[in-house]
Amino acid sequence: MTDAAPGSPAPLTAEGFARITDGILDSVSTVIDGKPEAVRSALVCLLAEGHLLIEDVPGVGKTMLARALAASVDSTVRRIQFTPDLLPGDVTGVSVFNPVEREFEFKAGAIFANIVIADEINRSSPKTQSALLEAMEERQVTVDGRTHYVPEPFFVVATQNPLEMEGTYALPEAQRDRFMMRISMGYPDERSEALMLRQRETVNPLDAIVPVASSTEVSALIAWARAVHVAPAIEDYAVALARATRDNSDLRLGASPRATLQLVRAAKVWAALDGRGYVIPDDISGLLGPVFAHRIIPTRSAGGARARNVSDTIATILDRIAASVRVPIAARQ
CATH class of the missing domain: 1.10.8.80 (Magnesium chelatase subunit I, C-Terminal domain)
Incomplete structure (x- = not known):
């Protein structure tokens, strides 16, 4: 096997791929108990260079799944709480005039991270929702005619409540098409819900998660899967x-x-x-x-x-x- 090119992720073996992915799945499952399909689907989207939409009623662990996956990977993470007053510039960033340098400077928005958690995305207006479109498809953001590239790997996990819930805005077809997969969490079974009551009475399980993979290793996992x-x-x-x-x-x-x-x-x-x-x-x-x-x-x-x-x-x-x-x-x- 030839050496990897400078700056590219080191090549993996099948055993290495299994070890790292099993570690991520096990790490997320310590927080999301009894939902192996949802956890696996989230990892599939990350490694397939797609984006994930989690749709379900409030309180079933949508945001917890996104945060657990983000905590299991040692990379930059930003969370955006979508609300009716959120502006597109809050997502993508804005150009601000610097009086000292006498020129405009770009102040990056929350979209510039390896993993972006877009919480309750359909609580915001369609104009703000559309701020994600270019970044999700082209891995770049254009502000005032200038192009700024988001970091690699880049993964958006969005959560949303069902449309019949009060105060929601339906995602347009073009926005939905940017998401590789849409999944639902569903209610936990009795055992998992009882376990949650016992484990989370005094401790937040997210605090116990330590990263099991670096962003470089995630890039290597992506390259391995791409070669299937x-x-x-x-x-x-x-x-x-x-x-x-x-x-x-x-x-x-x-x-x-x-x-x-x-x-x-x-x-x-x-x-x-x-x-x-x-x-x-x-x-x-x-x-x-x-x-x-x-x-x-x-x-x-x-x-x-x-x-x-x-x-x-x-x-x-x-x-x-x-x-x-x-x-x-x-x-x-």
């Missing part, structure tokens, strides 16, 4: 699933090409976490809901007019689509 093999038949399978959402009569908005790309990227990380160097069809179909569901919109006749039934309707449609698309047999070629 995807056979042409698997790529065709992902494209067929995406096209099926666009041709479905029950959907008025199907999955975008960005969604297809992010589905494959997420599947590569999922495969790497399972110890494989190649993607199988189950990796693709298993991530269909988290990657596609927040991007597609059902027609009114399919039940899209009733907000509380939208999630169930979309899940049913995606299940039908997954069942209708032929699953490839070859996975490694």
